[in-house]
Amino acid sequence: MLDLSVIVNNFTFLVVQGLLGLGGFAGGTLRLALPAIGLGFLLGIFIGLARLTRMAWIRVPATLYVEFFRGVPLVMVIFWMWFIMPQLLRLPIPEYGVALTAFVIFEAAYFGEIVRAGIQSVPRGQVEAATGLGLSGAQAMAYVVLPQALRNMVPSIVTQMIVLFKDTSLASIIGYVDLTKAAQIVNNREIRPFELYLFIAVVYWIFTYSMSRAARRLEQRVAQA
Amino acid sequence: MAEPAIAFRLVNKFFGRLHVLKDIDLTVAPGEVVVVCGPSGSGKSTLIRCVNALERVQSGEIVVLGESVTSAGANLTRLRTQVGMVFQSFNLFPHMTALQNIMLAPLKVRRLARAEVEKTARALLERVGIPDKADNYPANLSGGQQQRVAIARALAMHPKIMLFDEPTSALDPEMINEVLEVMTDLARDGMTMMVVTHEMGFARRVARRIVFMDGGVVVEEAAPEAFFASPTSDRARQFLSKILSH
Ligand SMILES: Nc1ncnc2c1ncn2[C@@H]1O[C@H](COP(=O)(O)OP(=O)(O)OP(=O)(O)O)[C@@H](O)[C@H]1O
Ligand SMILES: [Mg+2]
Numbered sequence: 001m002l003d004l005s006v007i008v009n010n011f012t013f014l015v016v017q018g019l020l021g022l023g024g025f026a027g028g029t030l031r032l033a034l035p036a037i038g039l040g041f042l043l044g045i046f047i048g049l050a051r052l053t054r055m056a057w058i059r060v061p062a063t064l065y066v067e068f069f070r071g072v073p074l075v076m077v078i079f080w081m082w083f084i085m086p087q088l089l090r091l092p093i094p095e096y097g098v099a100l101t102a103f104v105i106f107e108a109a110y111f112g113e114i115v116r117a118g119i120q121s122v123p124r125g126q127v128e129a130a131t132g133l134g135l136s137g138a139q140a141m142a143y144v145v146l147p148q149a150l151r152n153m154v155p156s157i158v159t160q161m162i163v164l165f166k167d168t169s170l171a172s173i174i175g176y177v178d179l180t181k182a183a184q185i186v187n188n189r190e191i192r193p194f195e196l197y198l199f200i201a202v203v204y205w206i207f208t209y210s211m212s213r214a215a216r217r218l219e220q221r222v223a224q225a
Numbered sequence: 226m227a228e229p230a231i232a233f234r235l236v237n238k239f240f241g242r243l244h245v246l247k248d249i250d251l252t253v254a255p256g257e258v259v260v261v262c263g264p265s266g267s268g269k270s271t272l273i274r275c276v277n278a279l280e281r282v283q284s285g286e287i288v289v290l291g292e293s294v295t296s297a298g299a300n301l302t303r304l305r306t307q308v309g310m311v312f313q314s315f316n317l318f319p320h321m322t323a324l325q326n327i328m329l330a331p332l333k334v335r336r337l338a339r340a341e342v343e344k345t346a347r348a349l350l351e352r353v354g355i356p357d358k359a360d361n362y363p364a365n366l367s368g369g370q371q372q373r374v375a376i377a378r379a380l381a382m383h384p385k386i387m388l389f390d391e392p393t394s395a396l397d398p399e400m401i402n403e404v405l406e407v408m409t410d411l412a413r414d415g416m417t418m419m420v421v422t423h424e425m426g427f428a429r430r431v432a433r434r435i436v437f438m439d440g441g442v443v444v445e446e447a448a449p450e451a452f453f454a455s456p457t458s459d460r461a462r463q464f465l466s467k468i469l470s471h
Contacts, residue, residue: 129316133330
């Protein structure tokens with residue numbers, strides 16, 4: 001039988017510590033996912049633009065960056081940040097810093113590809129029309145290309161955000177107490193795996209499902225314009 | 226004779242190894258309307274795209290309104306505000322209304338005040354015959370209406386020269402005339418125009434001169450009456466018989 005008392009009794013720990021990251025340990029799924037999505041996308045815009053520039057000294061490193069981070073597992077990047085970066089920099093990096101940096105660096109490669117593809121999906125005639133009107137390259141990008149590119153990118157961006165949101169559970173391997181780790185800690189004490197892992201599955205699902213719902217509504221609104 | 230509005234001097238243009246414009250020597254006087262025609266791939270689009278430096282050339286010189294556009298230090302922004310361009314596929318900005326399409330460049334390039342820009346934009350929509358479509362997005366306009374917005378958008382920068390690249394080829398037959406009428410009015414008002422088109426009726430009525438191109442070369446240059454009555458080259462004769470037979 002399902003015994004939900006284990007959830008009720010540990011609700012504060014699971015939600016405040018595991019989901020929000022406001023407890024006594026470094027952790028929190030949302031505290032990691034939200035800035036990772038924001039910063040990763042921001043960095044991704046620059047990487048996507050860098051991959052399209054004619055200046056090889058910008059384009060080539062950006063391309064190598066994307067190809068490299070898309071070719072290695074996220075767990076490995078997290079381990080690097082955890083074991084190698086502190087040695088190289090000769091200073092300790094806390095769990096939160098390690099996790100956030102690893103996610104931003106890793107996800108920016110994927111967001112960068114989405115941005116690049118989005119920009120390339122805008123027909124060349126659009127840039128020509130803007131250029132022909134006297135707009136500079138940067139103005140054409142800002143007023144003509146990016147607004148259309150972003151619109152085309154919405155579905156892939158949301159998919160990537162959902163992937164990232166779920167991947168935050170990997171941060172638990174360095175002792176970062178996110179939702180998954182919090183459930184594991186409680187389970188070690190109470191041995192109620194079914195209830196606990198069902199509960200966090202529902203929490204993850206609620207967030208990812210709202211994201212895809214919001215995305216669908218955004219797409220519809222954008223399509224009407 | 227007054228200084229030409231556009232002058233090509235021994236212009237050569239390559240796409241990689243493909244020689245697309247060969248020793249082009251051509252001038253267009255202020256207020257003159259020149260129609261460019263010729264078979265597909267002959268270099269017509271490339272020719273007029275050189276005028277506002279959408280294409281760079283490998284040799285020769287192009288002078289527009291007294292300034293070389295092919296020299297290294299050419300002020301391309303200034304050039305492009307003086308030369309308007311209209312494309313076959315309209316190229317309206319789909320995320321902006323008709324009015325916003327027209328207002329973008331005056332706001333961002335000329336940095337004029339919004340109220341003034343909007344007034345001009347509405348007047349231009351009036352001029353091209355669709356004042357009631359200001360708030361429509363391109364997707365909700367017919368092809369002919371889209372092309373008229375595109376013309377208004379180019380005119381909003383008060384250009385001295387207008388380039389048209391097959392402005393009616395993508396249109397359903399019943400919409401061709403509404404666009405040609407706007408162009409005819411422009412010509413009557415003294416606009417300098419280079420028009421790539423196969424609308425020979427328009428060419429006959431409006432053009433001062435026809436330029437016939439084939440294989441990257443200007444094969445023939447003549448007044449419309451002469452060109453249609455007695456083309457001197459075989460290639461022009463063949464081309465005309467194909468075009469006029471349908
Ligand atoms: N960006 C480009 N890169 C490579 N080749 C090109 C490019 N643009 C045009 N060409 C080639 O240059 C030649 C001339 O093209 P252009 O578009 O000027 O011809 P056109 O006379 O306008 O033809 P159409 O009537 O089909 O529009 C063609 O052979 C075309 O394939
Ligand atoms: Mg063409």
